[in-house]
Amino acid sequence: MIVKTPADLTALALGWMRFASLRTRLTVLYAGLFGAAMILVSLAVYGAISSNAERAVRDQLTVTAAVFDQVWDLRSGRLQDGAGLLSRDFGFRSAVASRDDETIGSALDNLKRRLNVDIAFMLDTNGAVIGDNAGQIQDAAQRMAVNLDEQIASGVLTLGQASYQAIAAPILSPTLNGWVVFARRLDQGEMRALESLSAIPIQATVLHKEPKGWLSSSGPLKVTRSTDITSVIDTSLDEQAKARATPQIKIKDGYGQSVAMVKSLRTLDGGAPAVLLLRYPLSMAMEAYRPLLSAVLITGLLGIALVVLGSWALARSVTRPLLALGEAVRRLQAGERSHATVDTRDEIGILAQGFNEMADEIAEREARILRQAMHDSETGLLNRPAYVDIIDKLPTQTDAGQLVAVSIGIDRFEHVRGAIGYGPATALVGEVGRRAAALAVDGAVARLATSMLGITMRAASEAEAQARLHHALNALDAPCDINGGMVDVHLTIGLAMMGVHADDVSLLIERGGIALGQARAARQKIAAFDATTYGDPVANLSLMSEMALAMEDGSLDLFYQPKLDLRSRKVDACEALARWRHPVRGMLPPDLFIPMAEETGHIRALTDWVLARAIADQAKMRAAGFDLAVSINVSGRLLGDMEFAERALEIAATAEGPLCFEITETAVIDNPRNALEVIDRFAAAGIAVSIDDYGSGLSSLAYLKQIKADELKIDKAFVLSLDSSAKDALLVRSTIDLAHSLGLKVTAEGVETEAGLQLLTAMGCDVAQGYLIARPAPLNVLLTFLAQEQTEDRRYG
Amino acid sequence: MFARLAFAICLLSSVALAGASHAADLNVTVRDKAGKPVRDVVVTVDVAGAGPARPGGTYQVVQQQMKFDPFILVVPVGAEVSFPNKDVVRHHVYSFSPTKAFELKLYGREQAPRTVKFDKAGVVALGCNIHDSMVSFIKVVATPFAGKTDANGQVRLRGLPAGAATVKVWHPYQRAVANEIARPVTLGVQEVALAVGVDMRPAPDRDRAY
Known part of the structure; x- marks a missing residue:
């Protein structure tokens, strides 16, 4: 930023906070402070000098004014001597008495030449002029005749535009017969002569008053427009009249400011007032001090220039490493490798060194993090995101x-x-x-x-x-x-x-x-x-959120599959199975939504709903005249869930008939401590526990021993091939024997053939369940089935 | 004093000689604007039927102690006035007055007094060419009824004939044309008292004249 004018400087000062660079700010601050100090010093020096000069001017003016009075008197004295000499001359008086105008005139002429005066005439008491009879004298002569008396008088006489120093000496013979009047023109030369008598370069001007103002012999005084010389003089005269002193005033004229004095001059004829204006231009008084002021000014300017250069250089030395640091920071920010090159050993140098070390560490750490971010820490192979990135950059088709x-x-x-x-x-x-x-x-x-x-x-x-x-x-x-x-x-x-x-x-x-x-x-x-x-996994996930709705709108429903007691040949129990008729996707298999509910946690709500619904349906069966035990599947996931157990027991307490919870042995193996505790609580509450799908998963005889179960359900995989596989038949028989010996009732699932049913009966199996007896069906279908069974007295096998 | 007395006697005798009609006196009091009596004011009365003034006795203006004495001298036309110098210094008595211009060149007290005859009515201003401060006036009058005021500003003119008359009041420092003013007055058998106010200017300071 370059400061060219004071206006710029002001703008800079106002926008101080807006200085973009530290360098400019430092430079302007130092230069500004020094400049201000220099200006103050300069002002003080100038003020001291000018007040000193002015005081000197005033003193000298006062002295000069006094000198002027003396000079004035001296000059008027010379005129007076001449006039007095003539007016007293006996011969002259004789001539006057006899009105010998010729003689009077020649005597005046003679003296006029000798005394070097401009005007010399005789004035009689009637105002008549003898001798130098310029046309303009006549008016003044009349006034003089009235104004003058037997005493000699001196004063200014204004004739036309011209002012004269004049003297009037009475002609007493011995009574007053008139006056001898001598006048010397107060022209430029005369004034210069007066001025030359002064010790100081003074400007002396005689002014007389005319209707349009105060005028000098050479016309209006040259003053600046701001100074109205007429009012200045009038004011000064007023003050003099009041204070009886001659105050000094200041006026502005062609020389600039001047100290001035106005001295009122007596007029000889009582006509237009006249003044002597003494002026001393301050510029002339200051002339002597000009070299000193110039020296102060030049020194100040040089000083400011030096301070500007010096502070600029200093600021530069401070800001250059800062800028280098700033650039390095910018590069670091942009993720580039960055090093600040700073040679200085000062604070900034230490900062830069610290920065460089930090930048190195950051780069190293970044590399390490990048590697960690991209690689599997155990094997050093790429991790998934890095791998995706790499593959993503490959062209798909080559x-x-x-x-x-x-x-x-x-x-x-x-x-x-x-x-x-x-x-x-x-x-x-x-x-x-x-x-x-x-x-x-x-x-x-x-x-x-x-x-x-x-x-x-x-x-x-x-x-x-x-x-x-x-x-x-x-x-x-x-x-x-x-x-x-x-x-x-x-x-x-x-x-x-x-x-x-x-x-x-x-x-x-x-x-x-x-x-x-x-x-x-x-x-x-x-x-x-x-x-x-x-x-479609995404659709499956949304299925779970629809499940809650399905429980309410009836699209989720319970089907019941009857269980046949092989001894009484009566259906005295059934298994509740969830069925979901999805409005868009149709009938959904439990194999799809049950595992999904287990994985997503929805199994809890689903089981609650199934339990409540089964109890309600059991009440309906009872109302229809059928007392059936209802089996409900409880997921292994819920066996460790104490909260579920509490709630299930609460709901089960409302059941009107016997309940049975079917669980898998695998669930117990996964979390035996909790599962066994929960099963114990079910058993204690009078709920029968059935071990489901026995033989298909992991079966442990150790756990079988510990589970307080009432029933064991043989997986249909064994039952389906019972009549074709001797091995399976052997396994089923021994399982039934095992169960019986543990005090468990045995239910066979997947009974689909008469032969199978007969074999199972022969093996001592207690209960059969399967398509041979009935498929899972809604409650009303089950009720119809039960009613038919009662009336038909159906036989199986 | 002596001259004045002589002149008064002379006037009285002239009145006595005229004798015919019995007349009254005129008592004039002159005061200035401040009401102070003014001395040395010359009062003359022009009246019809008055005869000419007749010189009688001696008239003199003495130069003594650098002054003329008296300051004002009233003399009838034709009077001869002597100018004795009683100072140790010599004087140069002169007059440029048109009434009587003369010059008595330097003379001392050891010399015989010079005399000058004033044969025309008017004012004669006397000066000394050596001593500017010396000044006096001689009023030469044509009328027998003339006098000057005393220290009380009073003058008594006796035996004036009855009838209309003009009283003239003159003083060298009176502000008036020819330093004189006139008052008409009607004289009868009774004494007439006339009060005249005059406008006086201060006597010029001759020491400061030059």
Whole structure:
């Protein structure tokens, strides 16, 4: 910013806070302070000098005025001497007495030349003029004749525009016969002569008053327009009349400011008043001090210039490293590698050094964080986001074909980890990753989950990809040398192809992972993503939020499947089964929404609803004349849930008939302590407990012993093939025997044939349940079935 | 004093000589504007039937102690006035007055007094060419009825004939044309008292004249 004018400076001062740079601010501050100081000093010096000068001027003017009086008197004395001499001359008086005008005139002329006066004449008491008879004298002469007396008089005589110093000496012979009047013109020369007598360069002017104001012989006085000389003189004269002193005044004229004095002059004829104006221009008084003032001014300006340069340089030395630091900070902010180059060893240098160390540390940390952010810390393989980023940057289609996301899963990893330990298991994952890298585009291998690796291939078709993977599988599957020990590896591979299974990279990778799960479910080594099997998980998720609604609007319903007591050949119990008739998707299988409810936690609300509904329906059955025990499936997830247990017991207490909770033995194995406690409480509350699906999952005789169950339900897998498989028949028989010996009642599920029913009866099974007896059906259908059974006295087998 | 007395006697004798009609006196009192009596004021009466003034006795203006004495001298036309110098210094008595211009060049007291005859009525201003401060006046009158006021501003003119008359009042420092004013007066057998007010200017300070 360049300051050119005072206005700029003012603007700068006003916008102080707006100074963009420290440098400008420092420079302006220093220069401003010094400048202000210099201005104050200059003003003080100037004030002292000018007041001093003015005082000197005033003193000198007073002195000069006194000198002037003396000079004036001296001059008038000379005139007086001449006039007096003539007026007393006996011969002259004689001539006057005899009115010898010729003689009078010649005598006056003679003296006029000798005394070097401008006007000389004789005035008689009647006002008649003898001698120098200029036309303008006549008026003045009349006034003089009235004004003068026997005494000699001196004063100013104004004739026309011209002023004269005049003297009138009476002619006494011995009475007054007239006056001898001598007058000397007060012209420029005369004034200069007067001025030259003064010790100081004074300007003397005689002015007389005319109707239009005070005039000098040479016309109006040259003063500036702001000074009205007439009013100045009048005011001064008024003050003099009041104060009886001669005040000094200030006027502005051609010389600038002047100190002046107005001295009233006596007029000889009592005519227009006249004054002597003495002026002393201050500029002339200040002349002597001019070199001093110039020296002060030049010194001040030089000083300011030096301060500006100095503070600019200082500010620059301060701000340059700051700017370098600022630039370095900006680069650091932009994520670039940044180093501030500051050579100084001062505070800023230390700051810069600190900054550089900080920048290095940040860069190092950033690299480390970046690596951590992109890599799996255990195996050093890429993590999912980094992997997605890398794949995302690849062109989807090249000559080598489409992108194929391959997920490689290490089977039974938890078991392997349990067997060989955490570290070796992780090393195993890393080893498989290294092997897989050979297959991968850009060698990018990611650890997508604990035991799942991801690579990307390019293949023209799904078949080509599968073929290549099959070919590579031998190498991948080979036992690994982990810490010197060989470990078997079993892999399952899922793949998804860009453009076929997904249109974007992250979905592609996800689907590759799902394909792995599908391969495992299908017990295949390699499988591509199968959209049909996958369904629509997003829709499934929304299903859960619809479930609450379904419980109210009736689309979720309970079906009942009768249980036949093989001894009484009567249906005396039934199992409640949830059915969901979805308004859009139609009949939904429990296999779909029950596991989903278990995974999402909705199973609690669902079970509450089923329990309440079953109790209500049991009351309806009872009302219809059928006392049936109702079995309800309780998910293993809820067995550890004490809160659920409390509520279920509360609801169950309202039941009018016997209830049975069907649980799986697996649920107990997962969380035996809680599950057994809950089961005990159910049993204590009089609720029968049934062990469901016995034989299909994990069955533990240890737990079977501990569960206070009333019933054991043999899984239908065994019952369906009962009449065709001797082994199954053997298992069923021994299970029935086992159960009976533990005091448990045995129910066979999936009874679909007469032969099967007869076998079971023969084996001593207690209860049968299955399509042979009845399919699960709504309550009204069950009631109809029960009514028919009563009347028809139906027989099975 | 002597001259005045002589003149008064002279006037009285002239009245006695005229004798015919019996007349009254005129008593004039002159005062200035402040009401103070003014001395040395010359009062003359012009009256029809009055005879000419006749000089009688001696008249003199003495130069003594650098002054003329008297300051004002009233003389009839034709009177001879002597100017004795009683000072140790010499004087140069002169008059530029048109009534009687003369010059008595330097003379001392050892010399015989000079005399001058005044044969015309009017005012004669006397000066000394050596001593500017010396001044006096001689009033030469044509009428026998003339006098000057005393210290009380009074003058008594006796034996005036009855009838209309003009009283003239003159003083060198009176502000008036020819330093004189006139008052008409009717004289009868009774004494007439006339009060005249005059406008006086101060006597010029001759020491400051130059």
